Amino acid sequence: MKALFDLHTHTLASGHAFSTLKENLEEAKQKGLWGIGTSDHAEKMPGTNASLFINYKVVRNSCMGLRVFCGVETNICDFHGTIDMEEPLLQKMDYVIASLHSPCIQSGTAEQNTAALLGVMKNPYVKIIAHPDDSRYPLDYDVLVSAAKKHRVALELNNSSLVPGSTRVNGKENAKKLLQTCKKFQAPIILGSDAHIWYDVGRFDEAYDLIKEVSFPEELILNLHEDGIHAVLNHRKK
Ligand SMILES: [Zn+2]
Ligand SMILES: [Zn+2]
Numbered sequence: 001m002k003a004l005f006d007l008h009t010h011t012l013a014s015g016h017a018f019s020t021l022k023e024n025l026e027e028a029k030q031k032g033l034w035g036i037g038t039s040d041h042a043e044k045m046p047g048t049n050a051s052l053f054i055n056y057k058v059v060r061n062s063c064m065g066l067r068v069f070c071g072v073e074t075n076i077c078d079f080h081g082t083i084d085m086e087e088p089l090l091q092k093m094d095y096v097i098a099s100l101h102s103p104c105i106q107s108g109t110a111e112q113n114t115a116a117l118l119g120v121m122k123n124p125y126v127k128i129i130a131h132p133d134d135s136r137y138p139l140d141y142d143v144l145v146s147a148a149k150k151h152r153v154a155l156e157l158n159n160s161s162l163v164p165g166s167t168r169v170n171g172k173e174n175a176k177k178l179l180q181t182c183k184k185f186q187a188p189i190i191l192g193s194d195a196h197i198w199y200d201v202g203r204f205d206e207a208y209d210l211i212k213e214v215s216f217p218e219e220l221i222l223n224l225h226e227d228g229i230h231a232v233l234n235h236r237k238k
Contacts, residue, residue: 007037008192015047035067081119162206
């Protein structure tokens with residue numbers, strides 16, 4: 001099993017990450033990826049430099065022999081699924097991730113957290129929900145996965161959540177539940193490294209182990225084929 005692209009990576013612009021875009025690209029090349037996406041945090045994350053999003057035009061879509069995609073990891077701000085980026089800027093992103101983050105939203109009940117994710121799926125720009133695998137934000141997986149399938153949103157298997165010492169709680173147990181539910185509903189997933197330092201770009205070892213453990217069908221993993229990227233790209237991009 002070999003993922004061809006990693007769309008969940010952070011640079012220095014996120015404020016709490018350690019590497020440059022160039023270092024991330026070099027690592028993607030080194031790991032033999034076909035493509036990489038850069039997805040710094042949108043403005044509600046403390047310390048982030050959201051002004052970079054207006055300047056993505058300077059980033060070439062092909063660099064060092066890699067396909068390069070310019071995206072964003074937006075923050076969900078309420079239980080309706082409101083995110084911290086407005087339409088004119090969303091239109092310019094190659095792809096949009098949405099996530100629940102503790103500095104931006106306090107966890108509610110499983111019903112409320114799930115409602116937040118269902119709400120954000122109705123945003124036509126959001127095509128990836130990152131790390132729905134954290135016991136600090138309990139979720140109803142049956143409701144989440146069936147809605148993701150209906151709205152054609154990819155749920156992420158986040159490698160960082162599976163690494164010992166992750167700040168997310170019960171990441172592995174929750175990711176396993178997520179995979180089993182996606183298998184039941186035949187809903188696609190996307191692998192994301194969520195790298196905050198260059199050497200984690202394209203790191204999916206822990207995700208591969210879990211995929212094997214639950215015998216998750218490879219045809220439902222978007223990263224295993226170049227075409228899989230079309231499921232999450234922003235087709236409204238001008
Ligand atoms: Zn995140
Ligand atoms: Zn992230």
